[in-house]
Amino acid sequence: MRRDGLHTARWIALLLPAALLAGAWGSQLFGLVPCEMCHWQRWPHYAAMIVAALSFVVRPRPVQMLFVLFAAVLVAVSGGIGVFHAGVEYHWWQGITACTTSLAHGSDPMAMLQEALGKPMIRCDVPQWSLFxxxxxGYNAILSLGGAVLIFILAARRPRA
Structure with a gap:
C-alpha cells in the first residue's frame, strides 16, 4: 500500500515546528536573546507540535486530517507573527509593543533601576542576526508559511491504490 499525502503532512506538521524551535533555542546557546515578539512566534509552534503528535494517535482518518490541518493553521499563525515581526525590524510598520524588559511593579525606584540594569534590553525592531x-x-515567516502551505497541499491529496 502506498502512503498518501496525509502521512507525509503529519510528519512535516510535527517536525517543522520542532526544527524551528530547535533553531530558536539553539541560537540562544550562541548568545542571541529573544525579544517579546520572538517568544510570540514560538507559542504557536509549541501548540502545533502537540496537535501534530496527537494526529498520530487519533483515529479515524478524517479526525487525523482535522488535527493535521489545525497544526498547519498553527504553523501559519507563527509565520504570520513572523511577517509582522520582520516588518517591524525592517521598519515597514510600527510594532505594538515597546519590546523592553518587564520590571516588578510596586518596587521602590532604586530597586526598579537595579532590576532594569541587570537585565538585557532587547528591542523587537532591531534584528540581532540576519543572513542575506x-x-x-523573516526566516520563520518564510519557512512557517511555506511549510503550512505544503502541509495543506499534502493533506488534501487523495490516497492512491
Missing part, C-alpha cells in the same frame, strides 16, 4: 538581509523572524 533576512532576519530570524
Amino acid at each position: 538581509g533576512i532576519s530570524l523572524a
Whole structure:
C-alpha cells in the first residue's frame, strides 16, 4: 500500500515546528536573546507540535486530517507573527509593543533601576542576526508559511491504490 499525502503532512506538521524551535533555542546557546515578539512566534509552534503528535494517535482518518490541518493553521499563525515581526525590524510598520524588559511593579525606584540594569534590553525592531538581509523572524515567516502551505497541499491529496 502506498502512503498518501496525509502521512507525509503529519510528519512535516510535527517536525517543522520542532526544527524551528530547535533553531530558536539553539541560537540562544550562541548568545542571541529573544525579544517579546520572538517568544510570540514560538507559542504557536509549541501548540502545533502537540496537535501534530496527537494526529498520530487519533483515529479515524478524517479526525487525523482535522488535527493535521489545525497544526498547519498553527504553523501559519507563527509565520504570520513572523511577517509582522520582520516588518517591524525592517521598519515597514510600527510594532505594538515597546519590546523592553518587564520590571516588578510596586518596587521602590532604586530597586526598579537595579532590576532594569541587570537585565538585557532587547528591542523587537532591531534584528540581532540576519543572513542575506533576512532576519530570524523573516526566516520563520518564510519557512512557517511555506511549510503550512505544503502541509495543506499534502493533506488534501487523495490516497492512491
